[in-house]
Amino acid sequence: MAESFLLAWRALLRGHVLTALLALTALAHLFLPAVVRSDGTDSGGSELFLRVVPGSVYMVLCVALLACACGLVARARESHRLALTVVRPVSAGAVVLGPLMALVAVAAVVLAFNAGLTCARGGWPDSRHVYVPDLEPPEVAARQMLQEILASTNTSEEVRSTPQHRLLSILIGREADRYEIIRPGGTLELPFPAEAAGASNGVVVRIHFSTRFNLRASLSGEMSFGKWSAAVTNNTQSFLEIPLACAVATSCDPPVVETPKLVFRNTGRSEVMLRPRRDVEVLTPADSFGMNMVRASCEMLCVIAFLCAFGLFLSSALSRPVAIFTALVALTVTEMAPAVLSQCPETLDLPFTDRIGLWLSRGVVFATSAVAAPEPVSDLATGTYVKWADVGRAFLVDAVVAPLALLSLAAFIVRRRASASR
Amino acid sequence: MSEPVIEIVGLRKTFRDFWMRPVAEAVRGIDLSVERGDVFGLLGPNGSGKSTTIKMVLGLLAPSGGTIRLFGQPPRARAARARLGYLPELSYLHPFLTARETIRYYAGLSSLDRRTARARTAELLARVGLESVADRAVGGFSKGMARRVALAAALVSNPELLILDEPTSGLDPIGTRDVKELIRTLAKDGVTVLMTSHLLADTEDVCTKIAILSQGRVAACGRTADLLTRTQDARFTVEGLAEDEARALADELSRRYGKPVAFDHPSVPLEKFFAEAVGAARG
Numbered sequence: 001m002a003e004s005f006l007l008a009w010r011a012l013l014r015g016h017v018l019t020a021l022l023a024l025t026a027l028a029h030l031f032l033p034a035v036v037r038s039d040g041t042d043s044g045g046s047e048l049f050l051r052v053v054p055g056s057v058y059m060v061l062c063v064a065l066l067a068c069a070c071g072l073v074a075r076a077r078e079s080h081r082l083a084l085t086v087v088r089p090v091s092a093g094a095v096v097l098g099p100l101m102a103l104v105a106v107a108a109v110v111l112a113f114n115a116g117l118t119c120a121r122g123g124w125p126d127s128r129h130v131y132v133p134d135l136e137p138p139e140v141a142a143r144q145m146l147q148e149i150l151a152s153t154n155t156s157e158e159v160r161s162t163p164q165h166r167l168l169s170i171l172i173g174r175e176a177d178r179y180e181i182i183r184p185g186g187t188l189e190l191p192f193p194a195e196a197a198g199a200s201n202g203v204v205v206r207i208h209f210s211t212r213f214n215l216r217a218s219l220s221g222e223m224s225f226g227k228w229s230a231a232v233t234n235n236t237q238s239f240l241e242i243p244l245a246c247a248v249a250t251s252c253d254p255p256v257v258e259t260p261k262l263v264f265r266n267t268g269r270s271e272v273m274l275r276p277r278r279d280v281e282v283l284t285p286a287d288s289f290g291m292n293m294v295r296a297s298c299e300m301l302c303v304i305a306f307l308c309a310f311g312l313f314l315s316s317a318l319s320r321p322v323a324i325f326t327a328l329v330a331l332t333v334t335e336m337a338p339a340v341l342s343q344c345p346e347t348l349d350l351p352f353t354d355r356i357g358l359w360l361s362r363g364v365v366f367a368t369s370a371v372a373a374p375e376p377v378s379d380l381a382t383g384t385y386v387k388w389a390d391v392g393r394a395f396l397v398d399a400v401v402a403p404l405a406l407l408s409l410a411a412f413i414v415r416r417r418a419s420a421s422r
Numbered sequence: 423m424s425e426p427v428i429e430i431v432g433l434r435k436t437f438r439d440f441w442m443r444p445v446a447e448a449v450r451g452i453d454l455s456v457e458r459g460d461v462f463g464l465l466g467p468n469g470s471g472k473s474t475t476i477k478m479v480l481g482l483l484a485p486s487g488g489t490i491r492l493f494g495q496p497p498r499a500r501a502a503r504a505r506l507g508y509l510p511e512l513s514y515l516h517p518f519l520t521a522r523e524t525i526r527y528y529a530g531l532s533s534l535d536r537r538t539a540r541a542r543t544a545e546l547l548a549r550v551g552l553e554s555v556a557d558r559a560v561g562g563f564s565k566g567m568a569r570r571v572a573l574a575a576a577l578v579s580n581p582e583l584l585i586l587d588e589p590t591s592g593l594d595p596i597g598t599r600d601v602k603e604l605i606r607t608l609a610k611d612g613v614t615v616l617m618t619s620h621l622l623a624d625t626e627d628v629c630t631k632i633a634i635l636s637q638g639r640v641a642a643c644g645r646t647a648d649l650l651t652r653t654q655d656a657r658f659t660v661e662g663l664a665e666d667e668a669r670a671l672a673d674e675l676s677r678r679y680g681k682p683v684a685f686d687h688p689s690v691p692l693e694k695f696f697a698e699a700v701g702a703a704r705g
Binding site (some may be wrong): 002003006007010011014015079080081083084085086087088089090091415416 | 477480481482484498500501503504506508510512514515516518519523527528530531532533579
């Protein structure tokens with residue numbers, strides 16, 4: 001394997017792939033910040049920079065290395081060099097594993113450069129743990145709702161004749177987006193995982209209120225979370241970050257609470273609404289931006305390893321242009337499918353052709369959910385602490401299991417198709 | 423008698439399209455046996471099945487029927503591949519590698535340890551006359567130089583069986599002579615060589631055995647000397663005989679045996695003459 005690694009590494013190095021990627025990274029850091037405009041706030045500026053600059057570098061790296069991977073085996077086969085390699089006492093697995101290691105090494109160098117340039121700018125906010133309400137999965141509530149709908153005598157024939165799995169799918173979507181209404185004087189209690197109450201200071205609630213009719217309705221309320229509390233007086237129709245202060249004079253050491261609750265009391269005169277599964281998060285301090293960048297870069301590297309393995313697999317079976325085309329289409333479809341599902345919820349009156357699109361999107365999301373789970377750019381931009389557990393999971397799935405499966409197939413194909421022509 | 427290095431029995435290859443319909447029957451039942459130390463020439467016109475046979479021997483194509491054994495093992499067996507060296511028809515080198523790196527790369531693929539690989543690379547670079555350009559990228563090499571690098575790469579693992587596809591293709595006459603000399607030396611050292619060539623003179627010069635393929639079948643096979651020698655005729659070479667003396671001798675022989683006698687003057691092979699001329703010019 002060392003030989004095929006060294007060969008691919010030299011090809012990437014002497015073919016100026018690494019140089020070009022490093023130059024593009026430097027150019028992105030030099031020029032993109034001048035092109036994009038933030039919303040004027042510090043946090044908005046940071047988020048936009050991180051999404052655009054390191055995000056673009058990551059995207060370019062994914063596409064460029066995927067295209068390189070698509071060419072490596074196919075080009076070797078088409079130029080008959082693969083035949084010269086496989087007649088030696090070398091396993092086909094090593095023939096495809098070496099190039100993967102070389103591509104990952106190139107990605108590691110570029111990502112390290114990217115991380116270094118990003119951190120060198122300085123002034124980034126520390127990362128924060130993000131906790132969402134500890135609610136039962138929407139499927140549970142949706143199933144219960146479905147039973148009630150089917151048991152009700154008022155249910156229309158159209159609904160009854162609809163397949164139950166489709167009804168369930170619609171109800172799950174609605175449950176995930178369900179609004180809780182908090183009337184004047186009323187309270188909303190949301191349970192959070194115990195770790196959320198583990199911080200001794202710097203607890204922040206990120207929340208997004210909606211009002212039913214009046215977009216400018218004033219908001220007034222009190223929020224408490226264990227020993228912390230804050231007054232809520234503003235509604236900008238966007239996410240608010242409300243820092244909680246210690247309500248007890250003696251100490252705000254973390255309380256031992258099994259299920260801490262975030263309580264909001266509406267002291268205003270208007271009804272306010274929020275979606276418990278989407279609009280509320282408790283943020284607690286985690287660690288430095290630099291460490292978060294390291295973990296996010298590790299996740300990026302794992303995803304790139306998977307993409308390169310996918311490219312090498314395609315390259316072993318298809319010609320170079322067909323492999324590149326197939327890979328880019330697959331990448332685009334994988335990126336688009338979740339957006340299709342979130343933008344087009346299923347409804348009863350959805351035309352059949354649209355439903356086919358939804359089924360396909362669901363299929364793509366299902367098939368790629370394991371390898372597409374890491375969202376390093378988004379986490380980095382929002383300051384969300386990237387958990388080591390998630391990095392480990394990405395390593396296992398994206399950098400070990402999935403690539404090994406793909407490379408095993410590629411090795412099998414290489415053994416059978418080493419000769420380019422008959 | 424020792425086990426043959428290559429044993430081919432009833433070998434057939436039919437190429438099929440995507441729907442598994444037969445498209446071409448390239449090899450139609452070949453039986454061959456190559457013994458240790460043989461320099462075996464596989465000859466035939468284009469489309470006779472030479473390349474397909476070589477690819478099957480190398481394990482790059484699976485036969486449709488029949489069997490191939492290399493050292494008593496299937497061609498794809500790792501142990502068989504470890505004893506094999508291959509020089510393809512075109513050199514197919516990685517243009518961004520230097521000559522040294524290319525040979526080291528193939529040494530690594532043949533599982534040679536670092537020290538041995540380094541020593542063997544230096545030895546082969548000297549043997550093919552490329553020491554002075556060892557650290558230049560092979561992408562800038564002439565066809566002949568690239569051929570020498572490819573030959574060195576084929577020899578790097580000290581193979582017991584060397585498969586050469588058009589080994590002198592692209593070489594100048596001196597390079598051709600060197601390669602033929604190298605093949606003879608290797609054969610003397612016990613290396614078995616299976617080669618194909620369209621240059622019949624080269625094949626005749628180095629091959630101890632030949633098989634002529636035509637339309638996927640063996641048209642003729644045997645020891646080169648046995649196949650080419652016409653034992654019913656005789657030819658004499660008398661040094662220092664003048665034209666009129668030779669004519670008189672021919673007449674005498676014709677009269678004595680009652681058969682027509684022809685004579686000619688031997689000529690030096692062009693390859694030898696060329697080498698001598700170039701050698702003289704270089705001083």
